[in-house]
Amino acid sequence: MKYILGLFCLSLAAIANFSSAQADSLANATAIHYQIIAERSHKPSLFTQGFLVKDGNFYESSGLYNKSEIVSYPIAEPQSTWAKMSASFLQKQHLPDRFFAEGLTLFNNKLYLLTWQEGVVFVYDATNFSLIKSLNYKGEGWGLTSDSKQLIRSDGSAQLFFHNPDTFAVEKTINVKYKQEAIINLNELEYVDGFIWANIWHDNRIVKINPATGDVVGVLDFSETAKNLKIKDPESVLNGIAYDADKKAFWITGKQWPKMFLVTIEH
Numbered sequence: 001m002k003y004i005l006g007l008f009c010l011s012l013a014a015i016a017n018f019s020s021a022q023a024d025s026l027a028n029a030t031a032i033h034y035q036i037i038a039e040r041s042h043k044p045s046l047f048t049q050g051f052l053v054k055d056g057n058f059y060e061s062s063g064l065y066n067k068s069e070i071v072s073y074p075i076a077e078p079q080s081t082w083a084k085m086s087a088s089f090l091q092k093q094h095l096p097d098r099f100f101a102e103g104l105t106l107f108n109n110k111l112y113l114l115t116w117q118e119g120v121v122f123v124y125d126a127t128n129f130s131l132i133k134s135l136n137y138k139g140e141g142w143g144l145t146s147d148s149k150q151l152i153r154s155d156g157s158a159q160l161f162f163h164n165p166d167t168f169a170v171e172k173t174i175n176v177k178y179k180q181e182a183i184i185n186l187n188e189l190e191y192v193d194g195f196i197w198a199n200i201w202h203d204n205r206i207v208k209i210n211p212a213t214g215d216v217v218g219v220l221d222f223s224e225t226a227k228n229l230k231i232k233d234p235e236s237v238l239n240g241i242a243y244d245a246d247k248k249a250f251w252i253t254g255k256q257w258p259k260m261f262l263v264t265i266e267h
């Protein structure tokens with residue numbers, strides 16, 4: 001028992017060292033300065049996996065087996081509190097119980113939804129959330145975004161996969177790094193003005209990535225705001241970056257977070 005406990009402690013220490021090694025490798029990256037200009041409620045039952053904005057509405061996917069769904073709702077804060085927010089979902093679609101919803105993106109008025117380990121991407125009509133088709137892929141699904149030509153997927157590693165939107169075949173991959181050190185655990189994604197933004201799983205930082213090289217060009221540290229939420233569940237991590245083109249700002253939230261924040265980048 002002692003031996004097993006020792007091994008357990010050792011592996012915990014290894015994990016801690018590994019993540020602090022990554023923390024250190026990003027510590028010297030250029031800090032992205034930002035300002036929180038607004039906040040609003042976020043429904044804490046949503047285990048946020050994909051998050052985006054289009055034409056005044058949020059589109060969000062929520063994970064976990066038996067509970068996975070995609071929803072849309074207006075950016076304008078409802079008069080009622082989040083507790084009544086389910087009434088104000090514009091559209092909602094549940095997944096079959098055996099699928100764990102992951103990253104979500106919009107391409108040609110279609111919503112593409114990854115699944116975690118099921119190897120299936122679902123394609124929905126963005127207007128009414130009806131299922132158009134499903135496609136298969138190999139590997140895990142974590143985050144998803146689009147540069148208007150290809151769909152870009154993360155799988156929890158330092159690699160990003162560029163998929164053909166019609167066939168979902170992988171056409172290109174890049175390795176995300178800062179000064180040659182791999183940046184792993186890339187999760188929710190957002191493509192904005194020629195750069196990919198990715199939040200790091202179990203970390204409160206968001207990296208800005210050059211999609212041509214995979215180089216991290218800046219780091220946005222959201223730790224202070226995340227810690228102020230005083231969330232108890234260790235899995236309720238920051239996960240959700242949605243660019244609001246009208247406001248030229250990012251909405252940032254997390255899994256089961258009670259709030260989301262509107263953030264402008266200072267140049």
Ligand SMILES: [Ca+2]
Pocket residue numbers: 050051052145188189190240241242243
């Ligand atoms: Ca996103």
